[in-house]
Amino acid sequence: MRSFGPSAPVPAATTAMAESPKSDWDTLRRLFPYLWTYKWRVMAALAFMVGAKMANVGVPVLLKNLVDAMTIKPGDPAALVVVPISLLFGYGALRLSTSVFTELRELVFAKATAGAARSISLQVFRHLHALSLRFHLERQTGGLTRDIERGTRAVNSLISYSLYSIIPTLIEVAMVLTLLAVKFDVWFAWITIIALVVYITFTITVTEWRTQFRKKMNELDSTANSRAIDSLLNFETVKYFNNEEFEAKRYDENLERFRRASVKSQTTLSFLNSGQQLIIATGLVAMLWRATQGVADGRMTLGDLVMVNAFMIQLYIPLNFLGVIYREIKQSLTDLEKMFTLLEREREIADLPNAPALQLAANGSDASVRFDHVTFAYDPVATEGDKSQGGRTILHNISFEIPAGKTVAVVGPSGSGKSTLARLLFRFYDVGTQAHIAQGQSGRILIGGQNIKDVTQASLRQAIGIVPQDTVLFNDTVEYNIAYGKPGATRAEVEAAAQAARIHGFISSAPKGYDTMVGERGLKLSGGEKQRVAIARTLLKNPPILIFDEATSALDSANERAIQAELQNVAQNKTTLVIAHRLSTVVDAHEILVMDAGHIIERGTHAALLAKNGRYAQMWALQQSAD
Structure with a gap:
């Protein structure tokens, strides 16, 4: 984890x-x-x-x-x-x-x-x-x-x-x-x-x-x-x-x-x-x-x-x-x-007074994502004059862009800051405020050219869908958990999303079908089943920006290949950030970023990174030999 x-x-x-x-x-x-x-x-x-x-x-x-x-x-x-x-x-x-x-x-x-x-x-x-x-x-x-x-x-x-x-x-x-x-x-x-x-x-x-x-x-x-x-x-x-x-x-x-x-x-x-x-x-x-x-x-x-x-x-x-x-x-x-x-209790993350909603085209054609010189730490960063307090810097001057409708993948060892990118994009934490700059943090994140801390959080999160690595479900029915991506969705829409996530057959085979209870935090389902419910939920939401945080990590090889194809199909014409450990799932990405200790150490396409014979090529060779 x-x-x-x-x-x-x-x-x-x-x-x-x-x-x-x-x-x-x-x-x-x-x-x-x-x-x-x-x-x-x-x-x-x-x-x-x-x-x-x-x-x-x-x-x-x-x-x-x-x-x-x-x-x-x-x-x-x-x-x-x-x-x-x-x-x-x-x-x-x-x-x-x-x-x-x-x-x-x-x-x-x-x-x-x-x-x-x-x-x-x-x-x-x-x-x-x-x-x-x-x-x-x-x-x-x-x-x-x-x-x-x-x-x-x-x-x-x-x-x-x-x-x-x-x-x-x-x-x-x-x-x-x-x-x-x-x-x-x-x-x-x-x-x-x-x-x-x-x-x-x-x-x-x-x-x-x-x-x-x-x-x-x-x-x-x-x-x-x-x-x-x-x-x-x-x-x-x-x-x-x-x-x-x-x-x-x-x-x-x-x-x-x-x-x-x-x-x-x-x-x-x-x-x-x-x-x-x-x-x-x-x-x-x-x-x-x-x-x-x-x-x-x-x-x-x-x-x-x-x-x-x-x-x-x-x-x-x-x-x-x-x-x-x-x-x-x-x-x-x-x-x-x-x-x-x-x-x-003060809201650490609050909308600015009269903040506008995030404005994007209906088809998401302008939904580009840009990280602009982002430096971030969960704890305040220690200054040169005072090392007695402060915490580890997670991201160091990170800059990259996901063009609208393209896919950018981020790979690297655990603890390199990959998932922090997703949390910052969802604005669970802020960067670029005066308080953060004073603590050594800086930068900005733009979607469609708009700074995300200048727009409402509701409109920002409505535009982003995520399939997390660790899926937690509500103690309710399968239908409720899938429909959570789009409250008020019809049974037909829920079933269509389940079919796209390759879980419709499993649900239909259960005695209660879509009325099957998933248990506390979804513990009645296997890891792969929970992850497919999460995929169906995000497919139903159908946002212009997608984040796949090791979305197939809990699946077996056969289902991983099938769902990977579905995810690639869904990601067509959508701005997609893929956080991955298995390099085989990101070979078709528009750009691949290799992160280590909060730094981007390599970037390029799959072929270009292999040709560099650097860290990415070493990771690729290691995983291929393991497979």
Whole structure:
């Protein structure tokens, strides 16, 4: 397998930005625009929430009147008429109103919550596809997908806990404190306020302390998940080397670290819950002592005592979960901030503002490709004054041209920079920017006379098709993988491409035909079958520029000759770059470039290079004798 060079570290500015901590308010401000898209639903939900809390506060008041109304003489006819009709039905109506307003709030706001989660997730997904190849070479798939999954859940959790728990509780506290202070003496309000302040301060302080353990749990969870997915993706390698126990041991080590962090988190949670219960019990005792004393002194009725007790229960039941709610909100903000950090990750390769699309003739008659003095390194190049940092230069002042409709082949040993040419042509990396020139990199790549960094990436990649050396397929049907070259292609077009790639017979012989599943990364197919699917996919795309990166390397000799003929037929009148190891596949090329250590050491036609009796002639003689 050819090396594409080392992956460079993320630029310092990007890393610093990604790792700089954001405040919770910054995260909430990022979330707000997504919710405000549904502003009418937000306002309606808030109105229903206030209505639910007003009805909820009215329940203890009505209960007080019901208790006081029961202080009538036994046998009084009013007991059978006034109490059941006016108070019992009123009490039931308020209870029902609380539930109705709550359900209406959730019903109205459900679309806003789901819509915000969908918008953020889609934006992150698009952004990840827009990030550079460098980012994707460094990422860990398991950890990244877990971060996105938790971030999506965090939107729902954050909105649910804040809108359905915190804000309603604050509204209810304000209403109850006002009612107690106005109707009775101010000490009822002060006792409630002091208890709430102590409760909230204790909860926030302990929860902030516990957050470090929760973060550690999440990090270990992501690490364990990444290890598991990486091991399963490399299932065959694990089996080849009989390392099932080794992988299980590595996974178990991560699970053990996660278990220890989980126990620590649970221990601190128990401390938090115990402290909260102590504060709640103290506040309730103080309130009931004050109310009992009021009844004994004749300043309050039994109904007032019942009302105060009901208020305390209504307030402290949601507050009892404040620690859990606050912790979940903090965790949701942390998870959401991680997902927003992905959105803030700078695009290393970005289109210029108002960049035009690549303009080529419909028949590709002007689709020439030109590498003009290209020098490139995956890592920044070390300067003469500072050799302590920097990486190996992959390409050294490379210049060549593929005329429109012609084929140029690049040959040479592994690591000579051949496949880097394809990556630069697809603009997975840039050359020629001011930053790259400062790092010792330079040059430009032109298609049809247009600098590829001046046009949109979408139009550039639409004009190029590639059959890579290492083909990776989607875990879907054969038809889906071939049709991926042209989304929306008909079955007839897919079959025509498969016939051209000499794989139609194999597909037709399968029980499910084109509906056959290829498995994870196409592992149900052989190497040759996967490569022929890749060839069919590129044939279906039918671009004016083709890249064959050892397109027949996984095929046997008979199929290689057959498909080589098909590829030559397809490459007629198309601009083609062939990266090859087997020289017999490029003898008809318009020009052959021989590369070594990032330099073009020979160039010419097959006959001319043999006549030179240089490196190419030596490679040819070696392969002929091996054959």
